[in-house]
Amino acid sequence: MSALRFSDTISATLTDGVLVVTIDNPPVNALSADVRAGLMAALDHAEKDGAIVAVILTGPGNIFIGGADIKEFGKPPVEPLLPQVIARIEDFSKPVTAAINGAALGGGLEVALACHKRYAAPSAKIGLPEVKLGIVPGAGGTQRLPRLIGAAAAIDLIANGRIVSAGHAHKLGIIDSLIENSLIDAAIAAAKSAVDLPLRRTGKLPVPEDSKEPIDKADADALRKARGQHAPAEAVRLVRLAATSSLGEGLAEERRIFVKLRDSEEAAALRHVFFAERTAGKVDGLEKVAPRKIETVGIVGTGLMGSGIAAAALNAGYRVVGIEQTHEAADKGRDRITGILDKAVQSGRLDMAGRDDRLGRLVVAADAQELAQADLVIEAVFDDLTVKTELFQRLDRIVRADAILATNTSYLDPNAIAAATAHPERIVGLHFFSPANIMRLLEVVNCEKTAPDVLASALAFSKRLGKLPIVCGVTEGFIGNRIFSAYRREAEFMIEDGALPHEIDAALEAYGFPMGLFAVYDMAGLEIAWARRKRQAATRDPAARYVTIADRLCEAGRFGQKAGRGWYSYPDGKRTVDPEVTALIEAARAEKSIVPNSFTADEIVTRLLKAMADEGEALLAEGIAARAGDIDLVMINGYGFPSHKGGPMFAAARR
Numbered sequence: 001m002s003a004l005r006f007s008d009t010i011s012a013t014l015t016d017g018v019l020v021v022t023i024d025n026p027p028v029n030a031l032s033a034d035v036r037a038g039l040m041a042a043l044d045h046a047e048k049d050g051a052i053v054a055v056i057l058t059g060p061g062n063i064f065i066g067g068a069d070i071k072e073f074g075k076p077p078v079e080p081l082l083p084q085v086i087a088r089i090e091d092f093s094k095p096v097t098a099a100i101n102g103a104a105l106g107g108g109l110e111v112a113l114a115c116h117k118r119y120a121a122p123s124a125k126i127g128l129p130e131v132k133l134g135i136v137p138g139a140g141g142t143q144r145l146p147r148l149i150g151a152a153a154a155i156d157l158i159a160n161g162r163i164v165s166a167g168h169a170h171k172l173g174i175i176d177s178l179i180e181n182s183l184i185d186a187a188i189a190a191a192k193s194a195v196d197l198p199l200r201r202t203g204k205l206p207v208p209e210d211s212k213e214p215i216d217k218a219d220a221d222a223l224r225k226a227r228g229q230h231a232p233a234e235a236v237r238l239v240r241l242a243a244t245s246s247l248g249e250g251l252a253e254e255r256r257i258f259v260k261l262r263d264s265e266e267a268a269a270l271r272h273v274f275f276a277e278r279t280a281g282k283v284d285g286l287e288k289v290a291p292r293k294i295e296t297v298g299i300v301g302t303g304l305m306g307s308g309i310a311a312a313a314l315n316a317g318y319r320v321v322g323i324e325q326t327h328e329a330a331d332k333g334r335d336r337i338t339g340i341l342d343k344a345v346q347s348g349r350l351d352m353a354g355r356d357d358r359l360g361r362l363v364v365a366a367d368a369q370e371l372a373q374a375d376l377v378i379e380a381v382f383d384d385l386t387v388k389t390e391l392f393q394r395l396d397r398i399v400r401a402d403a404i405l406a407t408n409t410s411y412l413d414p415n416a417i418a419a420a421t422a423h424p425e426r427i428v429g430l431h432f433f434s435p436a437n438i439m440r441l442l443e444v445v446n447c448e449k450t451a452p453d454v455l456a457s458a459l460a461f462s463k464r465l466g467k468l469p470i471v472c473g474v475t476e477g478f479i480g481n482r483i484f485s486a487y488r489r490e491a492e493f494m495i496e497d498g499a500l501p502h503e504i505d506a507a508l509e510a511y512g513f514p515m516g517l518f519a520v521y522d523m524a525g526l527e528i529a530w531a532r533r534k535r536q537a538a539t540r541d542p543a544a545r546y547v548t549i550a551d552r553l554c555e556a557g558r559f560g561q562k563a564g565r566g567w568y569s570y571p572d573g574k575r576t577v578d579p580e581v582t583a584l585i586e587a588a589r590a591e592k593s594i595v596p597n598s599f600t601a602d603e604i605v606t607r608l609l610k611a612m613a614d615e616g617e618a619l620l621a622e623g624i625a626a627r628a629g630d631i632d633l634v635m636i637n638g639y640g641f642p643s644h645k646g647g648p649m650f651a652a653a654r655r
């Protein structure tokens with residue numbers, strides 16, 4: 001066996017006439033210019049050397065190839081381009097096998113599709129996630145994948161950006177063999193025994209005939225979820241094209257669309273989101289701080305929020321101790337958590353063994369002393385300062401000296417809660433979003449006295465939960481609810497100024513929100529916010545603009561969807577504009593002698609984005625949020641802001 005090097009990132013060894021080419025370009029083995037050039041050089045070598053009978057492509061560790069190098073987008077293209085490398089692999093005179101050791105994503109899977117055989121480790125992840133970046137596969141994915149697995153399955157994977165396990169990819173026909181152990185040895189043995197067999201070139205295969213229905217269904221399913229994004233629709237069109245055009249024509253059209261989308265606003269927004277996600281949760285100076293070990297998580301309060309948090313912690317492998325005040329409440333809490341797991345079983349996301357394993361790690365008790373074993377205790381009780389401070393004072397006496405205490409408060413001041421305890425340095429905020437077992441967003445509140453290793457532990461915990469942690473300082477409502485308040489305030493100003501709720505909602509929904517603001521209010525119910533406004537009335541600045549319309553709706557018993565009427569009415573459950581609400585709005589305007597203006601959808605969106613971005617700037621100036629990208633992620637993952645617009649900070653800056 002002799003070692004060869006073809007570029008900084010491409011090396012190879014020769015074993016019994018089989019050239020095993022390894023791509024080594026940390027961190028994700030992206031297809032940079034050096035990788036592409038090195039692959040070409042390795043193929044040149046294999047072509048010329050008569051002793052080489054076959055080639056294997058592989059990667060080190062748990063990544064085969066993570067895809068094109070996203071950081072190269074926007075820079076002038078450097079030859080050889082990826083489609084050239086891929087065409088060379090497919091047309092190569094000797095057999096080329098992909099030994100897929102780990103993630104084969106985007107351009108990584110496109111390389112593998114052009115190989116003549118694909119072997120994979122069961123742990124590998126396979127997919128063409130390009131639509132998540134606002135683009136379509138740009139190196140043959142839309143043309144080769146349907147040739148292997150049919151148009152309906154290809155649409156499902158490509159237009160949804162779905163990533164699947166190697167086992168699933170094997171069932172679909174993407175992977176030829178799953179290899180449990182010694183992937184490279186197995187690939188070498190197979191290559192040697194197959195040197196004289198004809199090569200199966202994916203691009204030369206016809207697209208298998210699918211019946212029309214599954215293709216139409218995959219198409220409709222993908223487009224319904226796209227919420228106005230362009231890439232999924234283009235992906236569907238390109239896959240359909242594969243069946244009716246030659247490989248060359250299909251590749252040319254794919255490239256044209258890829259380049260157009262790559263340079264679009266939508267792709268720029270989604271790239272911003274991609275990199276913002278990878279930066280989120282990073283805190284300067286915290287890299288070197290070791291987190292505390294967390295194995296047992298106590299959760300005080302197993303209502304809607306607490307049971308969701310418990311399910312999330314059980315899913316992540318923690319032991320969970322839930323605490324309630326009575327045995328009866330503890331039984332109910334256990335039932336709620338079991339119910340969440342059962343729902344996961346029904347929907348096929350969890351098997352019975354997984355469910356039973358989780359329940360085996362769960363205790364729900366009426367005795368708070370059980371928390372003595374917890375490494376982290378999260379409270380999820382009624383959001384009242386006295387209730388919470390008393391609870392934390394009790395916890396202080398029960399838990400171990402090195403245990404961490406977290407509050408899930410939405411609106412209270414965690415510094416005030418911490419100040420009432422003996423060890424404020426061990427207190428941190430963990431603001432989950434409901435349902436806590438589903439929603440990815442988690443605001444990690446760095447309180448005035450939180451110790452660095454407590455913050456590091458909270459971040460490590462949230463990562464293990466699979467959450468997207470955003471660190472924020474203490475302020476009323478933290479990042480999300482503060483921006484949401486500014487957004488809501490501005491929308492209500494606009495109502496007074498002349499827009500109607502359904503006009504604002506239509507503008508927001510056309511922009512990409514799943515639901516307009518006033519429809520969301522109606523769904524959530526109007527009473528809680530009304531009660532808060534009444535509490536705040538005494539301390540409100542009398543000179544500040546205040547819109548009374550929401551209060552009037554509540555006074556008229558219009559508490560939202562559950563009451564059958566709120567900002568809209570709901571005959572037969574259908575959201576309908578109600579003339580009574582319009583009259584009430586007009587009366588409120590008249591009382592203030594406001595002459596109503598009309599607003600275009602674009603003006604509505606621009607004004608709301610500006611309100612959100614101004615509040616975001618204030619959060620940055622106050623040091624509550626560390627980065628504009630963090631604010632964007634909060635609004636995208638917690639409040640329905642369309643990810644393909646990049647978040648309010650990104651979108652407002654581009655207008």
Ligand code: T1G
Binds near residue numbers: 279
């Ligand atoms: N290009 C450049 N940098 C990338 C990258 C990429 N494709 N993927 C990740 N990074 C950086 C990331 O910013 C981070 O940097 C570090 O690598 C580790 O990432 C022609 C058009 C492979 C599953 O969409 O899904 O192929 O913060 O924390 O958890 O059709 O990265 O350390 O400075 O995410 O181990 C399609 C994107 C591209 C896959 C690994 N491919 N990547 O997860 O690490 S488009 C993708 C991932 C394409 C062709 C086209 C994940 C991962 P930093 P990480 P990880």
